[in-house]
Amino acid sequence: MDVSAMIPELLSALPLTLAITFTALIAGFCLALLATTLRVHRVPVISHLADLYVSYARSVPVVLQLFVAFYGLPLLVVLFGSEDFFSPTIAAMVALSFYHGGYLSEVLRPAYLAVDRGQHDAADSLGYTFRQKITRVVGPQAVHFALPGYGNSVIYLIHNVALVMYIGAADVMATAHLIMERDYNQYQFETYLVLAVIYSVMCLIAWLIVRFFELRSPMQAPEATAKAQIKNALIASA
Amino acid sequence: MLELKDIRLSYGTTQVLNGVNLSVKRGDVVSIIGPSGTGKTTLLKCINYLARPSSGTIAFDQIQMDYQRADKNAVQAIRLRTAMVFQQFNVFKNMTVIQNVMDPLVVVQRKSKEEAQEIALRELDRVGLSSKRDSYPSQLSGGQLQRTGIARALAVRPDVMLFDEPTSSLDPELVGEVLKVIRDVTSSGITSLLVTHEMQFAKSISNRIVFMDRGVVAADGSPAEIFDSPSSPRLAQFLSSEHSLQ
Ligand SMILES: Nc1ncnc2c1ncn2[C@@H]1O[C@H](COP(=O)(O)OP(=O)(O)O)[C@@H](O)[C@H]1O
Ligand SMILES: [Mg+2]
Numbered sequence: 001m002d003v004s005a006m007i008p009e010l011l012s013a014l015p016l017t018l019a020i021t022f023t024a025l026i027a028g029f030c031l032a033l034l035a036t037t038l039r040v041h042r043v044p045v046i047s048h049l050a051d052l053y054v055s056y057a058r059s060v061p062v063v064l065q066l067f068v069a070f071y072g073l074p075l076l077v078v079l080f081g082s083e084d085f086f087s088p089t090i091a092a093m094v095a096l097s098f099y100h101g102g103y104l105s106e107v108l109r110p111a112y113l114a115v116d117r118g119q120h121d122a123a124d125s126l127g128y129t130f131r132q133k134i135t136r137v138v139g140p141q142a143v144h145f146a147l148p149g150y151g152n153s154v155i156y157l158i159h160n161v162a163l164v165m166y167i168g169a170a171d172v173m174a175t176a177h178l179i180m181e182r183d184y185n186q187y188q189f190e191t192y193l194v195l196a197v198i199y200s201v202m203c204l205i206a207w208l209i210v211r212f213f214e215l216r217s218p219m220q221a222p223e224a225t226a227k228a229q230i231k232n233a234l235i236a237s238a
Numbered sequence: 239m240l241e242l243k244d245i246r247l248s249y250g251t252t253q254v255l256n257g258v259n260l261s262v263k264r265g266d267v268v269s270i271i272g273p274s275g276t277g278k279t280t281l282l283k284c285i286n287y288l289a290r291p292s293s294g295t296i297a298f299d300q301i302q303m304d305y306q307r308a309d310k311n312a313v314q315a316i317r318l319r320t321a322m323v324f325q326q327f328n329v330f331k332n333m334t335v336i337q338n339v340m341d342p343l344v345v346v347q348r349k350s351k352e353e354a355q356e357i358a359l360r361e362l363d364r365v366g367l368s369s370k371r372d373s374y375p376s377q378l379s380g381g382q383l384q385r386t387g388i389a390r391a392l393a394v395r396p397d398v399m400l401f402d403e404p405t406s407s408l409d410p411e412l413v414g415e416v417l418k419v420i421r422d423v424t425s426s427g428i429t430s431l432l433v434t435h436e437m438q439f440a441k442s443i444s445n446r447i448v449f450m451d452r453g454v455v456a457a458d459g460s461p462a463e464i465f466d467s468p469s470s471p472r473l474a475q476f477l478s479s480e481h482s483l484q
Binding site: 116118119121122123124125126127128132136137140141144218219 | 283286287288314317318320321322324326327328329330331332333334341342345346374376387390394
């Protein structure tokens with residue numbers, strides 16, 4: 001078997017990798033919004049639960065989070081009296097959504113707080129409702145501050161999707177191992193190299209999309225204040 | 239038209255406002271002067287409830303509110319009839335100049351885009367910013383930012399304008415262009431409260447001067463009374479220190 005025959009086989013597993021990635025991107029974003037809202041507003045008890053969740057998502061190794069979901073979710077479902085329907089793929093989607101949501105909350109929260117207090121004052125003084133203030137003024141500015149960190153979190157998510165093979169999901173990584181074993185481990189280097197290229201391309205595309213929005217931001221004008229640039233850099237490195 | 243009674247407010251353990259009384263008649267141009275940290279900004283922010291007093295009352299024409307039982311509808315009604323110009327401009331950074339002026343009209347007042355644009359263009363012309371209508375805040379000077387803030391405030395047709403040290407964050411050479419606009423606004427008859435350190439300017443545009451000191455109104459009178467025959471040693475001392483700065 002040569003490399004050109006291996007590539008289509010690897011790519012055939014790509015839809016699954018992408019499905020897990022997109023599910024985690026969307027569900028994770030919703031979780032991050034929820035967690036950030038709770039953490040910014042400090043509702044007693046619930047906000048602490050949100051803190052706990054974020055700290056779990058950020059401090060437990062992602063592999064471990066996958067195992068916890070894979071073995072824990074069936075128990076949870078049985079507890080509520082229904083059949084165990086968890087495939088490795090679903091467990092991976094759930095685990096990575098939670099991981100990504102927690103991680104992203106630590107991007108969104110500082111971005112929200114980076115919006116100048118005066119912007120809130122101005123909107124409030126003009127009679128904007130809270131909702132109008134968020135959608136018209138504070139939200140768009142927070143998005144601007146969040147974008148660099150968001151780009152990073154997407155790239156980490158893509159990397160971590162490669163771990164789903166540990167709970168038996170048949171993503172590109174798992175497929176690569178199948179191919180190598182079938183070929184008596186002859187073409188390991190080539191296979192890994194192809195895999196590296198696939199991941200690079202995925203991350204590059206994600207980065208380009210985020211970068212496009214960054215450059216389009218009205219607040220990214222050439223004379224943007226030094227303070228804003230420092231804030232950006234801090235958030236990006238956080 | 240506007241009456242504040244016994245306003246008290248503290249941040250943590252520091253009392254900032256210790257029972258402020260202030261009443262403003264329609265058409266008044268009241269300048270509020272006083273040392274830094276005395277609570278001038280905080281007082282203006284009590285009017286539109288950006289700062290939340292622990293006690294006191296406000297009466298704004300028909301609207302009455304006791305700050306101990308602050309009521310959402312009353313706060314909103316007051317906010318819709320006042321407009322604030324901030325020391326730090328607080329122009330919306332994600333919007334162009336004209337969007338800044340139009341947005342409250344469209345979002346809060348539910349005017350049509352066309353009507354909002356028409357009003358915005360008129361106000362931008364009034365503050366001399368027509369040529370910058372499509373610039374973003376990051377491309378403007380401080381003076382231009384503040385004139386955007388003033389246009390945004392004027393566009394909502396407020397009954398009372400609240401100016402909080404509108405020129406204090408500006409480079410000296412940009413102060414003039416903003417004062418010129420404020421002079422034009424106040425002389426048009428709109429009721430205005432102006433916190434400022436520009437003593438000559440305050441004297442020339444105001445019909446009343448309020449001297450705040452340590453969280454209370456320490457003197458209140460016509461420009462002549464306040465500047466030419468200060469009633470207390472602290473006022474005299476404040477005026478001479480301000481004078482020596484200019
Ligand atoms: N948000 C705040 N939190 C805590 N202290 C504040 C806050 N805003 C103002 N202060 C304090 O209240 C006092 C009065 O402030 P301010 O009203 O801004 O005074 P002025 O406008 O007369 O200079 C100052 O001592 C200031 O440090
Ligand atoms: Mg002040």
